[in-house]
Amino acid sequence: MNKKIIALLGACLILLSACGNVTNTNTETNSDSSKGTEKVTKTQLSKDYYRVVMKNDKEYQTSPSRGVSLSLNSGYNMKAFESGLIGLSQTPFPTDNNYFREGQLIDSATAKSWIGRKAEVEDPNSSAGPNGLNPPDNGQIEPDTRAPRYLAQILEQNYMVKDGDNYKLSGVSIGLALNSVDYYQKVLYGAEFQTPISRADFEAKGKEIANEVVARLRKKDGMGNVPIMVALFEQSAKDTLAGGVYFASAMSENGSTTVGEWSAINDQKIIFPNNDGKSSEEKTNFDNFKNSIQSFFPNLSGVTAEAYYQNNQLSKMAIKITTQFYGESEIISFTQFIADKTSLLPATIPIEITVNSMEGIEAFLSRDANTTEFKYHIFD
Amino acid sequence: MNKKIIALLGACLILLSACGNVTNTNTETNSDSSKGTEKVTKTQLSKDYYRVVMKNDKEYQTSPSRGVSLSLNSGYNMKAFESGLIGLSQTPFPTDNNYFREGQLIDSATAKSWIGRKAEVEDPNSSAGPNGLNPPDNGQIEPDTRAPRYLAQILEQNYMVKDGDNYKLSGVSIGLALNSVDYYQKVLYGAEFQTPISRADFEAKGKEIANEVVARLRKKDGMGNVPIMVALFEQSAKDTLAGGVYFASAMSENGSTTVGEWSAINDQKIIFPNNDGKSSEEKTNFDNFKNSIQSFFPNLSGVTAEAYYQNNQLSKMAIKITTQFYGESEIISFTQFIADKTSLLPATIPIEITVNSMEGIEAFLSRDANTTEFKYHIFD
Numbered sequence: 001m002n003k004k005i006i007a008l009l010g011a012c013l014i015l016l017s018a019c020g021n022v023t024n025t026n027t028e029t030n031s032d033s034s035k036g037t038e039k040v041t042k043t044q045l046s047k048d049y050y051r052v053v054m055k056n057d058k059e060y061q062t063s064p065s066r067g068v069s070l071s072l073n074s075g076y077n078m079k080a081f082e083s084g085l086i087g088l089s090q091t092p093f094p095t096d097n098n099y100f101r102e103g104q105l106i107d108s109a110t111a112k113s114w115i116g117r118k119a120e121v122e123d124p125n126s127s128a129g130p131n132g133l134n135p136p137d138n139g140q141i142e143p144d145t146r147a148p149r150y151l152a153q154i155l156e157q158n159y160m161v162k163d164g165d166n167y168k169l170s171g172v173s174i175g176l177a178l179n180s181v182d183y184y185q186k187v188l189y190g191a192e193f194q195t196p197i198s199r200a201d202f203e204a205k206g207k208e209i210a211n212e213v214v215a216r217l218r219k220k221d222g223m224g225n226v227p228i229m230v231a232l233f234e235q236s237a238k239d240t241l242a243g244g245v246y247f248a249s250a251m252s253e254n255g256s257t258t259v260g261e262w263s264a265i266n267d268q269k270i271i272f273p274n275n276d277g278k279s280s281e282e283k284t285n286f287d288n289f290k291n292s293i294q295s296f297f298p299n300l301s302g303v304t305a306e307a308y309y310q311n312n313q314l315s316k317m318a319i320k321i322t323t324q325f326y327g328e329s330e331i332i333s334f335t336q337f338i339a340d341k342t343s344l345l346p347a348t349i350p351i352e353i354t355v356n357s358m359e360g361i362e363a364f365l366s367r368d369a370n371t372t373e374f375k376y377h378i379f380d
Numbered sequence: 381m382n383k384k385i386i387a388l389l390g391a392c393l394i395l396l397s398a399c400g401n402v403t404n405t406n407t408e409t410n411s412d413s414s415k416g417t418e419k420v421t422k423t424q425l426s427k428d429y430y431r432v433v434m435k436n437d438k439e440y441q442t443s444p445s446r447g448v449s450l451s452l453n454s455g456y457n458m459k460a461f462e463s464g465l466i467g468l469s470q471t472p473f474p475t476d477n478n479y480f481r482e483g484q485l486i487d488s489a490t491a492k493s494w495i496g497r498k499a500e501v502e503d504p505n506s507s508a509g510p511n512g513l514n515p516p517d518n519g520q521i522e523p524d525t526r527a528p529r530y531l532a533q534i535l536e537q538n539y540m541v542k543d544g545d546n547y548k549l550s551g552v553s554i555g556l557a558l559n560s561v562d563y564y565q566k567v568l569y570g571a572e573f574q575t576p577i578s579r580a581d582f583e584a585k586g587k588e589i590a591n592e593v594v595a596r597l598r599k600k601d602g603m604g605n606v607p608i609m610v611a612l613f614e615q616s617a618k619d620t621l622a623g624g625v626y627f628a629s630a631m632s633e634n635g636s637t638t639v640g641e642w643s644a645i646n647d648q649k650i651i652f653p654n655n656d657g658k659s660s661e662e663k664t665n666f667d668n669f670k671n672s673i674q675s676f677f678p679n680l681s682g683v684t685a686e687a688y689y690q691n692n693q694l695s696k697m698a699i700k701i702t703t704q705f706y707g708e709s710e711i712i713s714f715t716q717f718i719a720d721k722t723s724l725l726p727a728t729i730p731i732e733i734t735v736n737s738m739e740g741i742e743a744f745l746s747r748d749a750n751t752t753e754f755k756y757h758i759f760d
Contacts (some may be wrong), residue, residue: 298439298442359455
């Protein structure tokens with residue numbers, strides 16, 4: 001079934017929170033193909049983003065394990081787990097010649113059996129079984145004596161390169177979400193208990209699991225020699241407003257059934273305001289911003305921020321403002337006032353500010369990296 | 381109590397749905413003032429926007445009738461009622477020397493009594509009374525025999541100019557929201573009935589009410605000679621997804637107690653897709669866009685648009701896409717795909733596209749007037 005592939009250059013997968021301009025590139029390549037049902041998106045957002053491989057030029061290829069990350073502790077974790085892995089993949093699989101596709105190697109049933117507990121035989125109730133990567137049930141139910149589940153979820157992403165008129169797999173990224181707290185019930189529908197897991201423990205266990213996952217992937221068709229990146233994600237607790245972070249990554253190359261040396265990733269997310277007892281310039285800046293915002297309306301506004309640190313350096317900030325509005329003029333004027341006060345916020349780093357009412361988002365302002373201007377939008 | 385006024389030029393009130401860049405202007409004027417408690421916002425968004433007069437350099441001056449427009453048929457009407465009046469005010473009270481303030485002349489109790497029915501004595505239950513601008517109750521309860529309420533709401537906005545070191549009132553804008561359908565109950569807590577009102581009827585009645593409102597405002601302190609603009613707003617029905625539009629405006633100048641000649645405003649809002657039997661290029665464009673978007677995911681996406689026409693010419697479009705997402709990569713790729721398909725939409729006019737899930741807004745794309753580029757943002 002010969003069809004034409006239109007290799008439309010440019011369009012992209014966006015890394016993390018992205019904001020920018022869309023430019024249509026008209027670089028199109030028409031050519032014959034032996035299995036031309038995969039095409040890519042077209043619009044170039046920036047060279048930081050991946051283009052996406054699509055089916056039939058119009059359908060997104062969902063993963064056979066679609067939706068697995070919905071089972072994480074929070075939406076914050078889900079987003080951080082996925083977009084973080086895309087970010088880390090840019091080093092081994094650069095965006096200029098690699099295209100993105102959702103993982104096609106591990107399906108839902110497989111993912112479910114891998115994150116279960118190890119057991120001699122399949123247990124349909126607990127998804128424990130011979131393929132389980134978590135420790136076997138030791139029969140204990142107390143937080144400090146039971147064997148906790150370390151692995152919370154597996155995420156697979158595929159990276160592709162052009163190969164003549166087709167696309168071939170150039171790399172696979174695997175994210176392993178690890179529990180810093182394992183939530184469990186002693187009896188079905190019972191109260192929820194917690195087993196806290198130390199960083200040392202879930203890191204050691206995560207590295208062990210990584211090798212096992214790589215060994216299993218190497219047995220899949222066509223995976224003999226494809227580079228695999230594995231990254232370890234520390235899932236944040238259920239009551240945390242910040243999503244988790246990746247803390248280590250490693251490559252498996254040349255068909256190795258294990259990963260090579262691990263690289264540490266020193267990322268951290270801090271929610272403002274907080275009472276952690278530490279003082280920092282960012283904290284003072286944020287408090288000043290918050291106080292000036294809160295004096296604007298007779299009714300109080302809620303102002304919180306998530307600050308993202310890389311190697312102890314503030315690298316971006318997302319601010320959420322929630323207040324009650326009595327009309328469109330108030331929203332407009334308030335957004336205006338916030339724009340005035342952005343001078344109180346740290347300079348140069350990317351910042352996203354959303355203004356919300358009970359009706360949902362009303363306005364947002366954002367500043368990209370390496371710019372001094374805030375872009376804004378007020379929703380109709 | 382002498383204080384300094386910092387007349388910070390630039391900042392603004394945003395007209396309608398606004399999107400753009402924020403530039404700080406550093407033009408500050410420090411000077412003494414005899415009653416310097418009013419200052420203005422600082423950041424310049426564009427010369428299309430009003431700067432806002434604030435109390436004590438940090439508090440928004442809410443109107444004593446704050447929240448009145450919340451009683452309109454829908455949030456769509458509320459936003460259109462307010463932002464439409466700001467837009468119309470730009471002709472008599474230009475943004476380059478006028479500042480915006482929420483209306484301070486008509487308080488809540490007054491607004492409530494004016495939109496009540498005319499009656500000999502105050503009726504605390506129905507807000508009927510001697511000041512009511514709607515026809516007296518004729519005792520009938522059937523849709524076609526009762527006297528409908530024409531006036532649904534009154535909105536006041538103040539425009540100010542610098543006067544030495546202070547600000548003085550330079551103009552007042554009044555919006556009158558008129559019912560095309562009057563909703564009522566025959567008995568308290570009973571079923572809702574409707575009296576439809578013809579355009580000719582609510583237009584004639586609206587013009588009559590406009591003169592009465594102007595006459596009443598002229599009696600207020602300091603209002604002897606201030607120009608007053610009155611604009612008539614047709615409120616859309618409760619089941620309509622589009623907000624209403626202004627259809628006429630007139631000025632009262634030189635202290636006149638009536639308005640001068642009325643100018644017709646030919647605005648229209650149309651929701652796509654629709655089955656109104658008419659075909660248009662915009663409709664075909666939108667259908668093509670909608671169909672290509674809906675093929676992207678295995679699950680269906682809802683795609684609707686509000687098209688805004690001025691003098692039968694499409695002048696802007698707001699598109700709302702709602703779909704279920706199973707992860708961050710899907711949102712990113714989908715936004716990317718939409719960017720590709722914007723080439724199917726009408727060129728040159730401003731367009732706003734929001735992408736929503738059950739969790740709220742996930743991404744948006746927008747194009748300003750006179751630009752070819754779409755800006756985009758994906759929310760973290």
